[in-house]
Amino acid sequence: MPGDSTKSVHEAEPFDEHTGSLTTPIYETSTFGFSKAEDVPIAVADSGAKGYTYSRWDNPTVNRLEKKLAAFERGGDGAGFSSGMAAITTSIFAFLKKGTHILAIKDLYGGTYGLLHDLLPELGFSTDLVDTTDFGALERGVRKSTGIVYIESPTNPTMKLVDIAKAAKLAHANDALLLVDNTFASPINQTPLELGADVVLHSVTKYLNGHADLIAGAAVASQARAHKIKMMRREFGGTLDPLPAWLILRGMKTMAIRVRQQNANAMALAEFLSTHKKVATVHYPGLKDHPQHQLARKQMKGFGGMLSFELKGTTRDAMKFTESVKVATLAASLGGVETLVSQPYNMTHTQMSAKERASTGIPETLVRVSVGIEDVDDLIEDFRRALAAV
Ligand SMILES: Cc1ncc(COP(=O)(O)O)c(C=O)c1O
16 A cells, blocks of 8 residues: 555546646536436436536545545545535534434534534534543443544644544444544544544644645545535535645645654654743643553554643733744644644633633643644744743
8 A cells, every 4th residue: 555645646646537637637617517418317316426517516626635535544435525614514414313412522623512512402412522531431421322422532722532443432332423533633643444433524724735725624434424424515515616625635745744744843842842941731642741642652653743731820921922932823723834823712712611621621821832844943942932931
């Protein structure tokens, strides 16, 4: 099997058979013409595989990206979406039935947290969000009606891990599906389907695209489940457009080298921060003193480019740090080539009440870092200077 860099460059992107174009063409069209009326029902019934009808259903440029994502995540097929949240909401709804109970961890991306904690219960679905690092809480949370177990690992922003293989066994023993948001790890560092998960979700906005210049999402699963998700996508309509799909294909060509550089930079930055006298705690699964370091070694191929740390001091000190960095930028989002810092309590986790944030370990002095591909010495010097300004 080809390695990650070879796949990043070549997977699902043969040169164009009609023109010889080396790069994937952008099929920027809403609809597709037919010369024979009898071909219409075939294309409608087997959209994408046997012809195209309408770009909300399937599009050749988007399909190339979906095949590439499926190869990286070791799935049968993928579905491209206009955002990570479109991928998450559509995939959850694809597997919901009347009375389905959803069991999830508490540490979730804010939008997903809002969906599971507020919106779905308002629509009559029962959901439970349990302690992330206590696997017993997940086990106790399973009900007869549990149809979906939903996790993220590593979690945002405290870098907690969930044992994906164990969660898959737990879900399957109850005939439930395990859905895993793999955004933080990227498929270079972790492939949940290989660990037993049923659906992998991504905010493609992040590591997959890697250049902080568009919003997109994806789901990858077996061919049958990906088809089900695509049928729900036809209804919800959050399809990915061909132009951003093409930009993502371009961004993905450097995914393996980007992510490896981000892994190495994050490790060095985490080590620097853990020796700094103004830093109380560093959360990074690659550090030997991370409480779940052994689990990280077991299920991750690399420890990722995300870390967070708690400053000794006040909210104001953390704000001062985030506005004092010069190489890094104070901004939301993650996974791009540039280093970003943020304070989750007032940026990405405002959906949570102060009490919920406290119980999830998100103090006001927590700083999240999305480590980029800059020279690591420049990053360490930048953080050293910003910490001195605190
Ligand atoms: C872990 C995770 N999942 C999902 C999302 C949502 O993705 P999008 O912003 O592309 O809708 C985000 C966004 O930050 C995220 O961090």
